[in-house]
Amino acid sequence: xxxxxxxxxxxxxxxxxxxxxxLRTLVSIRRYASPIVLVCLWQAACSLGLLSTRLVASxxxxxxxxxxxxxxxxxxxNLGVSLLRAGSGLGLAIxxxxxxxxxSGLSRIGEDVVDAPLQVLRTLPALALVPLFILWFGxxxxxxxxxxxxxxxxxxxxxxxxxxxxxxxxxVEMASTLGLSRWQTIRDVFLPGALPxxxxxxxxxxxxxxxxLVVAExxxxxxxxGHMMMDAQDFLRTDxxxxxxxxxxxxxxxxxxxxxxxxxxxxxxxxxxxxxRTA
Amino acid sequence: xxxxxxxxxxxxxxxVEQLTRRFNNGPPVLxxxxxxIAPGEFVALLGHSGSGKSTLLRTLAGLDPVTDxxxxxxxxxxxxxxEHRLLPWKRVWKNVVxxxxxxxxxxxxxxxxxxxxxxxxxxxxxxxxSGGEAQRAALARALVREPAFLMLDEPFAALDALTRLKMxxxxxxxxxxxxxxxxLVTHDVDxxxxxxxxxxxLERGRIRVDVPITIPRPRRHSDxxxxxxxxxLLDALGVHAA
Ligand SMILES: Nc1ncnc2c1ncn2[C@@H]1O[C@H](COP(=O)(O)OP(=O)(O)O)[C@@H](O)[C@H]1O
Ligand SMILES: [Mg+2]
Numbered sequence: 001x002x003x004x005x006x007x008x009x010x011x012x013x014x015x016x017x018x019x020x021x022x023l024r025t026l027v028s029i030r031r032y033a034s035p036i037v038l039v040c041l042w043q044a045a046c047s048l049g050l051l052s053t054r055l056v057a058s059x060x061x062x063x064x065x066x067x068x069x070x071x072x073x074x075x076x077x078n079l080g081v082s083l084l085r086a087g088s089g090l091g092l093a094i095x096x097x098x099x100x101x102x103x104s105g106l107s108r109i110g111e112d113v114v115d116a117p118l119q120v121l122r123t124l125p126a127l128a129l130v131p132l133f134i135l136w137f138g139x140x141x142x143x144x145x146x147x148x149x150x151x152x153x154x155x156x157x158x159x160x161x162x163x164x165x166x167x168x169x170x171x172v173e174m175a176s177t178l179g180l181s182r183w184q185t186i187r188d189v190f191l192p193g194a195l196p197x198x199x200x201x202x203x204x205x206x207x208x209x210x211x212x213l214v215v216a217e218x219x220x221x222x223x224x225x226g227h228m229m230m231d232a233q234d235f236l237r238t239d240x241x242x243x244x245x246x247x248x249x250x251x252x253x254x255x256x257x258x259x260x261x262x263x264x265x266x267x268x269x270x271x272x273x274x275x276x277r278t279a
Numbered sequence: 280x281x282x283x284x285x286x287x288x289x290x291x292x293x294x295v296e297q298l299t300r301r302f303n304n305g306p307p308v309l310x311x312x313x314x315x316i317a318p319g320e321f322v323a324l325l326g327h328s329g330s331g332k333s334t335l336l337r338t339l340a341g342l343d344p345v346t347d348x349x350x351x352x353x354x355x356x357x358x359x360x361x362e363h364r365l366l367p368w369k370r371v372w373k374n375v376v377x378x379x380x381x382x383x384x385x386x387x388x389x390x391x392x393x394x395x396x397x398x399x400x401x402x403x404x405x406x407x408x409s410g411g412e413a414q415r416a417a418l419a420r421a422l423v424r425e426p427a428f429l430m431l432d433e434p435f436a437a438l439d440a441l442t443r444l445k446m447x448x449x450x451x452x453x454x455x456x457x458x459x460x461x462x463l464v465t466h467d468v469d470x471x472x473x474x475x476x477x478x479x480x481l482e483r484g485r486i487r488v489d490v491p492i493t494i495p496r497p498r499r500h501s502d503x504x505x506x507x508x509x510x511x512l513l514d515a516l517g518v519h520a521a
Contacts, residue, residue: 174364177340177357178420180378188377192368269368269404 057239062246065239074228079247082213082224085141086251089148090209096149097156097201105164105194106186118157126151126208127215134220144216144224151212155204163197164190196270199263206255210248292317293339293428293460298348299484300334308334310484311348318427321454321461323471325516326481332464335481336430339462353428353460357421361433363413365405365420372401375420391419394456395449411442415449422457429454431463435470447473451497468512472505473498480515488515 039059045051046058053061069075104114130147137143167190175185217226225244232240293316300309308331316322326332337343338350340358365374372388379387392398395415405413414434421429431450435443451474454461465471471478472492480488490511494504513519 170360170362170364171366173342174360175378177342178378178424184378188369189366192366195368269406271406 053238054236055238057237057242061239062242065237066243066246069228069240069243075243075247078223078225078228082217082226083251085144085216085224086148086209086213089145089212090152090205092145092149093152093156093205093209094202096153097205098160098198100153101157101160101164102186105161106190115161118154122154122158126154126212130215130219139220144213144221147216148209148212151208152205155208156198156201159197159201159204160194163194166197167193196263196267199259199266202262203256203259206259207252210252210255214248292320292351293353293462294349294351295335295339296349298335298338298345298350300331300338300343300346307484309338312481312485314479314486316428316460316462318460319458321463321474321476323475323478324462324464324481325466325468325471325478325512327516328466330481331484332481333432336432336462336464339428340430353426355424355426356428356430357424357426358430358432359414359417359421359434361436363405363408363417365408365413365416367405369405370401371397371403371405371408371416374405374416375423377420379423387423388419391423392416394422394453395419409442410438411446414438414446418449418453422453425457426459428460428462429457431461433464433466436466443470450474466516468509468516469500469505471512472508473500478508478512480512482515488512 042051042056043059046053046056046061051058057065066075100114100118103110104118105111126147129150133143133147137146171189171193172185175189180188213224214226217224218230221227221230225247229241229244232238232244293314295312295314298309298312299307301307312335314335324332324335334343336358338345339352340356365371366377369377372385372392375388375391376384389398389401392401395418397412397415397419400408400412400416405416408416417434434450435446438446447470450461450463454474461475463471463474468478472494475492477489477491479486479490482488488511490508492508494502494508
């Protein structure tokens with residue numbers, strides 16, 4: 001037996017010529033196979049009456065209902081309302097979070113004034129504030145947007161604050177020997193240096209936004225995906241509930257992809273970002 | 280007790296008088312230190328690790344306050360540290376002209392990168408540079424400001440031997456071209472002999488040895504004139520050459 005190993009690219013191996021393509025399709029089929037099989041089993045179970053449609057609608061039924069909801073405008077309308085709430089809440093969270101993180105990250109006094117109370121507040125589960133928010137802000141758009149904003153502010157604040165604090169002091173020192181003003185130092189050193197952490201925070205914030213929205217819309221609302229699902233519950237329409245779930249899932253997936261895209265576009269200076277680019 | 284940190288007009292020498300520096304009321308790191316550097320003079324500062332070389336340099340650079348004593352230096356100074364301290368999120372040429380915001384920055388950056396032999400990497404991200412290339416970029420960033428006084432704090436200590444030789448040659452060339460006063464902190468006696476007009480040794484907070492190096496330039500490591508100076512400096516550093 002030899003201790004040597006040979007590392008080669010795929011083009012070198014002799015029999016690989018015909019294989020890779022079929023192998024790759026096989027791999028991608030395998031990846032999608034199990035969900036497809038599951039959906040088929042689910043459909044079969046519903047068709048054969050093994051699974052009560054009172055508990056779970058069949059995949060076909062979900063597809064038909066989804067299409068109907070799109071056609072009659074129910075889904076687009078409620079989706080629009082939900083997106084607006086999540087978007088406004090997230091927007092508020094970004095402005096709050098960034099402002100607070102800059103205040104506490106860039107000055108000692110700011111840190112004492114801002115960071116301590118926020119560290120206490122963040123241990124409270126934001127969802128526990130739902131009753132209070134309804135009392136304070138009624139049942140309009142305000143409590144929903146604020147609830148999203150509240151939940152999403154913390155990940156933004158915490159990550160950006162950490163990012164600013166962990167900037168290499170040697171770089172800041174360098175900036176001062178080069179005669180950069182305070183504002184130039186913030187713009188050229190602190191902000192870009194903390195951007196990776198900010199984007200990590202943003203990714204969490206987006207996830208939290210959906211979570212808060214689901215709760216806010218199910219507790220009390222007259223529109224939105226969550227309301228559509230709660231309405232369906234009253235009429236035992238599991239198909240509509242599942243359509244709502246599906247929409248939430250797709251929204252979460254898309255927003256995560258958007259943040260990932262932002263990361264690869266804005267952080268191309270990082271070695272791993274580079275790898276993703278050339279590959 | 281004097282508290283002076285004056286900036287003279289460009290071209291003035293560096294003058295340090297009775298500079299004393301303590302940290303947290305401990306023993307003085309710099310203890311009544313006197314040092315003068317003429318315009319355009321190249322001085323090598325030697326000393327043991329912890330002897331206060333960086334402290335002196337940081338004080339000269341204005342990074343540490345002058346609490347006791349007086350320091351006079353030109354307004355335009357630049358520093359190169361052992362680490363390149365390039366901003367990873369700015370391309371090399373933008374790092375070079377960091378803090379400058381007028382129209383001609385791109386052109387100035389390209390010119391100085393050409394000087395240090397890095398023009399082919401001007402658009403690169405700093406994290407893709409080799410150690411030698413990064414130090415070249417740091418040198419370019421220091422020189423683009425046309426300093427009257429350039430401080431180098433062990434700039435080549437982290438480089439491999441071959442790269443270090445090239446960088447020493449580069450510094451010699453750049454100094455000849457720019458004619459600025461230079462203070463090079465190093466613990467490599469040969470580096471000091473190769474580059475400097477004068478070598479000073481810092482010990483217990485003061486300049487204990489101050490010798491001119493009069494060997495004609497360009498110098499080579501093998502120059503026989505080095506031997507006497509080398510043993511003198513090694514002696515001063517407490518290292519006894521066999
Ligand atoms: N910021 C600081 N706080 C406390 N002590 C320091 C600080 N900077 C340097 N010193 C001390 O001053 C002495 C000289 O340090 P330094 O100037 O870095 O030495 P050198 O550069 O010659 O190796 C060391 O004993 C070091 O511990
Ligand atoms: Mg040092």
